Amino acid sequence: MESIFLLELMVILILSLLVLFVCNYLKIPLIIGYILSGVLVGPFVLGFVGSTQIIELVAEIGVIFLLFTIGIQYSLKSLFEAKKLVVLGGALQMVITTLCVMALALLFGTPANVAVFLGLLVSLSSTAIVMKVLQERGELESLHGKTTLSIMIFQDLMLIPLMFITPLLAAPENYQAPSIIFLLITGFLIIGLVIISTRFIVPRLLYHSAKMKSQEIFLLSVIAICFAIAWIISQTGISLALGAFIAGLMISESEFSVAALSHIMPFRDVFAGFFFISIGMLLDVAFFLSEPLLILALALSVILLKCFTGTLTTIFLNLSRKTAILTGLALSQIGEFSFILAKAGESSGLISGSMYQTILDVTLFTMVATPFLMAGSHRIAGRISDRMEDIMGPSCGFDLTRAPATENHLIIVGYGLNGRNVARAAKYAGIPYRIIDINPDMVRTECDHGEPIFYGDGTQASVLELAGIRTARIIVVAIADRISTQQVVQSARSLNSQVHILVRTRFVNEVESLHTLGADEVIPEEFETSIEIFTRVLRDYLVPTSEVNQLVEEIRGENYEMLRSLAPARLSQIPAQIPGLDVASLRVTGMNPVIGKSLAKLPWRQEKGISVIAIQRGDQVLLNPGGDTSIEEGDVAIVVGSTENVRTFIRESGG
Numbered sequence: 001m002e003s004i005f006l007l008e009l010m011v012i013l014i015l016s017l018l019v020l021f022v023c024n025y026l027k028i029p030l031i032i033g034y035i036l037s038g039v040l041v042g043p044f045v046l047g048f049v050g051s052t053q054i055i056e057l058v059a060e061i062g063v064i065f066l067l068f069t070i071g072i073q074y075s076l077k078s079l080f081e082a083k084k085l086v087v088l089g090g091a092l093q094m095v096i097t098t099l100c101v102m103a104l105a106l107l108f109g110t111p112a113n114v115a116v117f118l119g120l121l122v123s124l125s126s127t128a129i130v131m132k133v134l135q136e137r138g139e140l141e142s143l144h145g146k147t148t149l150s151i152m153i154f155q156d157l158m159l160i161p162l163m164f165i166t167p168l169l170a171a172p173e174n175y176q177a178p179s180i181i182f183l184l185i186t187g188f189l190i191i192g193l194v195i196i197s198t199r200f201i202v203p204r205l206l207y208h209s210a211k212m213k214s215q216e217i218f219l220l221s222v223i224a225i226c227f228a229i230a231w232i233i234s235q236t237g238i239s240l241a242l243g244a245f246i247a248g249l250m251i252s253e254s255e256f257s258v259a260a261l262s263h264i265m266p267f268r269d270v271f272a273g274f275f276f277i278s279i280g281m282l283l284d285v286a287f288f289l290s291e292p293l294l295i296l297a298l299a300l301s302v303i304l305l306k307c308f309t310g311t312l313t314t315i316f317l318n319l320s321r322k323t324a325i326l327t328g329l330a331l332s333q334i335g336e337f338s339f340i341l342a343k344a345g346e347s348s349g350l351i352s353g354s355m356y357q358t359i360l361d362v363t364l365f366t367m368v369a370t371p372f373l374m375a376g377s378h379r380i381a382g383r384i385s386d387r388m389e390d391i392m393g394p395s396c397g398f399d400l401t402r403a404p405a406t407e408n409h410l411i412i413v414g415y416g417l418n419g420r421n422v423a424r425a426a427k428y429a430g431i432p433y434r435i436i437d438i439n440p441d442m443v444r445t446e447c448d449h450g451e452p453i454f455y456g457d458g459t460q461a462s463v464l465e466l467a468g469i470r471t472a473r474i475i476v477v478a479i480a481d482r483i484s485t486q487q488v489v490q491s492a493r494s495l496n497s498q499v500h501i502l503v504r505t506r507f508v509n510e511v512e513s514l515h516t517l518g519a520d521e522v523i524p525e526e527f528e529t530s531i532e533i534f535t536r537v538l539r540d541y542l543v544p545t546s547e548v549n550q551l552v553e554e555i556r557g558e559n560y561e562m563l564r565s566l567a568p569a570r571l572s573q574i575p576a577q578i579p580g581l582d583v584a585s586l587r588v589t590g591m592n593p594v595i596g597k598s599l600a601k602l603p604w605r606q607e608k609g610i611s612v613i614a615i616q617r618g619d620q621v622l623l624n625p626g627g628d629t630s631i632e633e634g635d636v637a638i639v640v641g642s643t644e645n646v647r648t649f650i651r652e653s654g655g
Contacts, residue, residue: 011048012041012277029132031336032368034273038280045285063340064244065264066272068226070127070156071248072261084441085147085317090154093313093331097123100305113169117350120162121342121359122302126335126367127152128272133374134330138506142481143438144326147314151331159337160242163344170348197229197250206256215263222260223267225251241340279339283364287357295358299365303373307332318440320457325381329373333366334359378483382459406432407471413458413488414479415442418504422476423451434467459487461495469495477503477519482510486517493518531555582643583613584650588635592653600627608649610641 016037023033041048098119105115130148131140139145202225209221229250230243251260288295311328315321339360346356373380410426410433412419419435426433435453437443443455456463458479469475469492477488485503492501501519505511508524515522531552538548588595594602604610615622615629616636622629631637639646 008049012037015041015048016273016277027136027371029129029371030273031126031129031132031276032371034276035280035364035367038277039283039285040280041277042281042283044283049281060240060275063241063272063275064226064230065267066128066275066336067241067245068230068248069261069264071245071250072252072257072264085150086154089147089313089317090151090158092316093151093310094120094123094155094158096313097306097309100309114351117166117169117345118359120165121338121345122306122334124155124159124335124338124341125152125306125331126333126370127156128336129333129367129370130330130374133371137374138482139480142479142484143319144314144323144330144481147317147319147323147327148330151310151313151327152335155335156245156337159341160245162341163242166341166344166350167348170345170350193233199253202250203254203256206251206254206260210256210259218259219263222251222264226264276336279336279360279364282360284357284361287354288361291358295361296365298358299362299369302334302362302366303332303369306334320385320438320455322381322385322457322459323438325384326377329377329380330370332373333370334363336367338363378487382487385457385460406434406468408473409433409468409471411436411464411467411469411472411475413437413475413477415439415446415453416478416480418478419476422478436463436467459484459491461491464488464491464495469499472496472499474500474502477501480506482506485510486514489514489517489519527555581640582646583638583640584646585616586637586639586650586653588631588633588637590633592631592633594631595633596630598628598630599625602631604639604649608641609645610639610649612637613640614638 016034019037019040020030020033023030023036040046043049098116101119101122102115105118106112110118127149130152134140134145134148140149205221205225206218209218212218226244226247229247230240233243233246234240251257307325307328309328310331311324314324314327319327342351342356342359342363345351346353351359410422410431412422412426412433412435415423415435415437419437423433423435433452435446435451436456436458437446437453438455438457440455443453446453454467456466458464458477464475475488475492477485477492479485479488482505485505489501489503492499500521502521502523503514503519504523504525505514506525508527511522511524535548535552538551599612604612612625613623615625615631615638617632617634639649641649
């Protein structure tokens with residue numbers, strides 16, 4: 001028995017590796033690779049695994065780790081800060097989706113309780129897949145990325161009450177007033193346990209574990225807390241997985257959340273992989289082949305419906321049409337938590353085995369389609385928003401259309417940290433400027449502060465024209481969305497061949513494509529950070545400032561080619577340091593006999609071999625002090641000399 005299990009496990013691992021290599025090469029999320037691996041090794045395709053019981057056991061542990069790490073990553077404080085997107089956006093999306101699915105299900109004669117359940121199940125999206133794709137595309141910090149993840153956070157948190165509701169929907173006759181009151185009391189007790197544990201118990205346990213300075217003890221403490229809290233909460237009727245999610249939320253509010261997450265991540269990745277493999281193994285290919293058109297039609301209908309409800313929700317949040325479409329496309333699948341909810345529905349008798357298998361097939365197809373939809377999302381969103389613009393007019397807002405005409409001005413696209421600093425510098429220098437931003441709340445706030453900021457999508461040619469792109473001197477593109485940045489550059493160059501386009505980008509591999517599209521200067525944050533770091537290092541090694549500045553200018557002038565190729569010959573022309581030279585500081589306290597003496601009478605230069613180059617006295621700094629300068633109590637003397645002499649002097653002086 002043991003040898004058979006090991007053989008099956010070996011087959012699963014080897015085949016999974018092969019599938020994951022292919023998925024990685026094709027830029028497909030690894031989660032889909034795990035699912036496809038499960039489909040292949042499962043009993044319905046190749047049949048390499050006869051029994052799924054052990055795999056399901058490992059998969060359950062995987063779900064526990066998966067929800068535990070997701071709980072750690074969700075900070076309750078950050079949720080409250082983004083409450084509009086999380087609460088309002090998430091609630092609107094779930095309510096609209098649930099109502100639409102309910103209406104369609106009732107139309108086809110589905111019982112009301114099952115229709116409600118199906119609506120709630122379909123409303124959930126895949127945080128794991130979408131977050132991975134957004135991260136790979138560099139769009140986590142974009143407005144549609146933040147909006148999508150905020151809505152998904154609300155969906156994930158709603159899984160807890162949904163698990164409570166499922167038994168109630170399955171057998172409402174078993175839940176009379178006393179039972180409902182008991183459920184409410186249980187819910188309040190769990191909330192009380194979470195609050196008390198979050199504030200008093202969990203942080204102290206982690207503190208004492210960390211205090212022992214043992215990685216093994218800290219890791220075991222985190223795992224023990226996870227399973228202990230999950231088991232305690234599961235005794236109230238909640239699943240172990242949801243208990244683990246609550247345990248993660250408790251740890252997320254402590255100062256040890258980052259360390260706990262870094263320790264548990266490898267376990268999460270391994271066991272969560274088995275979870276998705278087990279999901280794939282449950283896919284009955286024969287069942288799909290019996291009704292392929294029906295399942296594909298349902299999957300396509302879910303994608304279209306969820307794209308519509310996600311888009312509608314984002315429009316209700318007063319965001320642009322393009323952002324709304326991008327968000328809708330990202331939310332268009334059914335998520336991994338729906339597997340857990342569907343399993344609970346089948347176990348409670350709410351849905352039949354065939355309906356469960358249908359849900360499983362439809363969910364898998366929508367998840368597999370997600371990366372491909374998101375790959376073309378900008379192109380799709382651009383075409384739809386342009387078509388809507390032709391019909392309804394531009395969505396750039398009211399202020400931009402009433403802006404006075406100007407010439408030789410600066411246009412800033414994006415009012416994040418970089419855009420804000422550029423605007424501040426332009427205001428200081430008296431340069432006329434206009435700001436375009438897609439966040440309506442930001443626009444309204446800054447308008448009240450007197451900033452010439454306008455609501456609009458900078459990728460749209462009509463918005464750039466209204467901002468005066470044809471008469472502008474410079475346009476600065478400072479947005480986080482890689483695809484939108486490329487579209488702004490392309491539109492700006494097509495509208496004005498003379499305008500100077502300066503682009504901020506996060507990654508150096510985007511530089512060449514942006515230059516090709518028409519950007520004059522591209523500033524990659526990766527290399528600029530490197531330049532700032534090595535500039536400070538060279539200056540600390542006393543390399544002349546003029547030579548450091550010359551190196552920086554050459555690097556930027558050659559489009560960072562030196563950093564790309566790491567050319568050692570160019571760097572070797574600059575001296576690493578002045579050999580044997582050192583600089584140090586010494587604070588003069590009340591017991592020091594040099595107090596009151598002038599520098600000329602001190603034997604430091606003749607006997608110690610060091611010279612005083614500056615004295616800090618309170619807020620005053622005396623540079624190149626003369627021989628008649630006296631040392632006072634509390635002074636900080638900056639001295640220079642050979643490394644050996646300076647160290648000896650500091651040691652003998654007690655500094």
